[in-house]
Amino acid sequence: MANLNADAQARSYDAIVIGSGISGGWAAKELTEKGLKTLVLERGRDVQHIKDYPTTNLYPWEFEHRGEMPYAVQQANPIINRCYAFHEDAAHFFVKDQEHPYVQEKPFDWIRGYQVGGKSLLWARQTQRWSDLDFTGPARDGFAVDWPIRYADIAPWYDHVERFAGIAGNKDGLPELPDGEFLPAYPLNIVEKYFQQSVAKNFPQRKVISARCAHLSKPNQIHIDQGRVQCQNRTLCQRGCPFGGYFSSNSSTLPWAAKTGNLTVRPHSIVESIIYDDEKGKAVGVRVIDNETKDAIDFYARVIFVNAAALNTNLILLNSKSKRFPEGLGNDSGVLGKYVAFHNYSARISAEYEGYADFKTEGRNPAGGGYIPRFRNLHSQETDYLRGYAAGFSAYRPSNSDKAGLGKSLKESLLNPKLGRWQVGSHMMGETIPKESGTVSLDRSLKDAWGVPQLKIAVAYDENDEKMKKDYIATMTDMFTQAGFTNIQANVSSQAPGLDIHEMGGARMGLDPKTSILNKWNQVHSCPNVFVTDGASMTSTATQNPSLTYMAFAARAVDYAVQEMKKGNL
Amino acid sequence: MNRRTAIKQLMIVAGGLALLPSCRGSVGEASIALENIQISAAEEAFLGDLVDAIIPETDSPGAKSLNLHLFVLKMLDDCHSPEDQQLVISALKKNADANSPTAIEAFLKESAYVEALAIIKRRTIQGYLNSEYVMKNKLKYELIPGRYLGEVKVQA
Numbered sequence: 001m002a003n004l005n006a007d008a009q010a011r012s013y014d015a016i017v018i019g020s021g022i023s024g025g026w027a028a029k030e031l032t033e034k035g036l037k038t039l040v041l042e043r044g045r046d047v048q049h050i051k052d053y054p055t056t057n058l059y060p061w062e063f064e065h066r067g068e069m070p071y072a073v074q075q076a077n078p079i080i081n082r083c084y085a086f087h088e089d090a091a092h093f094f095v096k097d098q099e100h101p102y103v104q105e106k107p108f109d110w111i112r113g114y115q116v117g118g119k120s121l122l123w124a125r126q127t128q129r130w131s132d133l134d135f136t137g138p139a140r141d142g143f144a145v146d147w148p149i150r151y152a153d154i155a156p157w158y159d160h161v162e163r164f165a166g167i168a169g170n171k172d173g174l175p176e177l178p179d180g181e182f183l184p185a186y187p188l189n190i191v192e193k194y195f196q197q198s199v200a201k202n203f204p205q206r207k208v209i210s211a212r213c214a215h216l217s218k219p220n221q222i223h224i225d226q227g228r229v230q231c232q233n234r235t236l237c238q239r240g241c242p243f244g245g246y247f248s249s250n251s252s253t254l255p256w257a258a259k260t261g262n263l264t265v266r267p268h269s270i271v272e273s274i275i276y277d278d279e280k281g282k283a284v285g286v287r288v289i290d291n292e293t294k295d296a297i298d299f300y301a302r303v304i305f306v307n308a309a310a311l312n313t314n315l316i317l318l319n320s321k322s323k324r325f326p327e328g329l330g331n332d333s334g335v336l337g338k339y340v341a342f343h344n345y346s347a348r349i350s351a352e353y354e355g356y357a358d359f360k361t362e363g364r365n366p367a368g369g370g371y372i373p374r375f376r377n378l379h380s381q382e383t384d385y386l387r388g389y390a391a392g393f394s395a396y397r398p399s400n401s402d403k404a405g406l407g408k409s410l411k412e413s414l415l416n417p418k419l420g421r422w423q424v425g426s427h428m429m430g431e432t433i434p435k436e437s438g439t440v441s442l443d444r445s446l447k448d449a450w451g452v453p454q455l456k457i458a459v460a461y462d463e464n465d466e467k468m469k470k471d472y473i474a475t476m477t478d479m480f481t482q483a484g485f486t487n488i489q490a491n492v493s494s495q496a497p498g499l500d501i502h503e504m505g506g507a508r509m510g511l512d513p514k515t516s517i518l519n520k521w522n523q524v525h526s527c528p529n530v531f532v533t534d535g536a537s538m539t540s541t542a543t544q545n546p547s548l549t550y551m552a553f554a555a556r557a558v559d560y561a562v563q564e565m566k567k568g569n570l
Numbered sequence: 571m572n573r574r575t576a577i578k579q580l581m582i583v584a585g586g587l588a589l590l591p592s593c594r595g596s597v598g599e600a601s602i603a604l605e606n607i608q609i610s611a612a613e614e615a616f617l618g619d620l621v622d623a624i625i626p627e628t629d630s631p632g633a634k635s636l637n638l639h640l641f642v643l644k645m646l647d648d649c650h651s652p653e654d655q656q657l658v659i660s661a662l663k664k665n666a667d668a669n670s671p672t673a674i675e676a677f678l679k680e681s682a683y684v685e686a687l688a689i690i691k692r693r694t695i696q697g698y699l700n701s702e703y704v705m706k707n708k709l710k711y712e713l714i715p716g717r718y719l720g721e722v723k724v725q726a
Contacts, residue, residue, distance in 0.1 A: 059705065060711060061586030186718060233716055359722060363715035403695060406678060407625075410625065410695075411626065414695065414698065
């Protein structure tokens with residue numbers, strides 16, 4: 001017995017963080033900095049910054065298939081193969097279809113990265129703040145539930161995470177996209193600027209700004225202290241960056257947390273459930289299946305942060321059943337796993353511009369170009385659908401060579417490419433409305449290789465999304481036409497939800513425990529020592545890329561949790 | 571000689587990419603290891619002449635001396651459907667013994683080989699433009715640009 005106790009003691013920490021991705025990394029950094037012995041559980045393998053980026057310095061000709069995924073791999077992995085970044089240089093950071101099956105009650109492309117750092121290695125690094133126009137959306141437009149916070153609650157935490165992560169951007173002074181603690185922005189190129197001016201003239205309510213992104217355009221001391229240096233404009237980010245030029249858990253929060261001496265990272269640890277003690281009336285730990293030994297091991301802590309990424313966080317909570325919570329941890333309301341939503345990325349548009357033939361660009365832009373914040377239904381309802389969309393906008397000047405012919409003439413033209421016309425493009429990022437029917441649940445019979453029930457996903461587009469998509473195409477076509485762009489091509493894709501990789505909700509925040517899982521501190525209403533600060537906590541989706549908001553929620557929730565622990569409330 | 575050097579010397583370099591040589595070693599087989607397609611030495615030789623007709627040797631290396639016929643085979647083997655593979659292999663088989671310059675000319679003009687040629691040509695061009703030779707000496711690839719300039723005047 002004494003041995004058993006000693007053993008349990010060795011598996012006890014002040015805090016456990018489930019997941020090492022973008023939000024888990026932040027929870028770990030904040031907890032360890034505040035002196036808590038913290039265990040980070042990661043289901044995948046370890047990935048150490050730089051050391052475990054095997055492709056990072058490879059030239060194009062050093063890839064066996066010049067970056068292309070082999071035919072057999074594509075055939076065997078139809079889901080992950082649809083992801084834009086699934087190529088030879090980063091395929092090792094993506095989950096293959098057969099390794100981790102799930103049930104698609106409705107088509108859903110679930111894109112996952114199971115390793116230390118999670119998808120923070122792979123993300124598109126776009127970072128915009130929400131505004132009160134977003135936080136008040138559900139209340140104003142009568143969907144989901146009211147957010148229990150407003151911009152003022154989260155603003156200081158946006159400041160906090162931006163300073164550390166390093167966000168490049170301009171102070172644009174837009175109420176719909178609050179300014180932050182920015183490093184210098186990446187510039188718009190000459191055609192992007194031209195479009196910015198054209199839009200300002202023809203549509204004064206609409207803005208084109210430099211995309212804000214998590215790149216060190218000009219590092220501050222805090223970034224150098226992390227061992228990171230200036231972004232070198234490689235735009236090979238998905239391989240992992242040897243410069244630490246963009247923010248990831250691997251390059252930033254996890255090594256920072258490790259320096260405190262308070263961090264333990266345990267890879268290969270698949271979380272089966274959170275252990276709830278009915279007698280103590282609180283969560284006491286986490287049960288994992290060790291991927292190497294297949295043993296079930298319990299770890300204990302006073303406070304637990306769930307950052308497994310939106311849908312896996314739902315899975316863990318649903319699978320954490322006890323006498324007190326027969327339908328999943330914290331699920332008194334019955335809304336756990338419901339109101340899951342995403343971003344509508346299903347339309348894009350491209351065109352050409354004949355102007356500025358005497359200009360080109362040089363180098364590469366890690367920000368990707370421009371960003372058009374939401375302008376539809378901003379201050380009042382204007383359209384026949386709810387909410388609106390943000391859009392990316394970028395222009396580039398391709399260098400083309402004539403590939404017709406054979407022999408010397410072909411070789412000559414291949415070696416002497418000519419600048420083509422400027423190409424412009426935009427893609428929509430639409431807010432979708434969380435609905436009760438948008439669900440994830442546990443399959444009753446199917447289990448994964450570790451005995452954990454498979455996740456069953458039923459999330460779909462609705463009429464609102466269709467109307468919004470039509471409006472995006474019509475509106476952007478109009479803006480392109482006004483700018484004098486030619487050969488305008490709208491491309492409506494049939495991509496399933498999920499491929500946006502912005503799935504959100506299921507354990508939403510709210511004021512009322514009867515209709516939500518988490519309170520305003522991302523704390524489970526009915527199990528206060530468990531916090532959820534990843535995408536699962538989102539009450540609505542807005543149009544912004546969500547990662548920055550998860551980071552801010554994580555830092556804010558840790559601050560609150562530690563105060564509560566000090567007061568003896570946790 | 572250390573092990574790494576030994577292995578390197580056993581590799582065949584195609585456009586800058588090291589390929590494993592065929593282990594079968596018998597005369598008359600392809601010179602690199604292939605998983606899905608089978609090709610004879612004669613067919614490989616014909617393909618070599620063909621890629622050289624697409625991108626010939628001039629004052630700079632052509633496709634054959636950059637081993638791009640082996641790159642085409644590698645891509646055909648790994649990155650194409652069985653239908654594509656069949657299409658190209660059968661076209662090569664019919665011409666394996668006809669490796670004179672006129673036979674190459676005839677192949678390039680023969681309408682029955684249009685689809686096979688399109689695949690071979692596309693992969694040859696890809697291998698060429700992405701070869702170490704071209705990316706280092708002709709159209710220089712920057713692994714680390716270190717800059718982004720959004721409005722650069724084109725030199726007349």
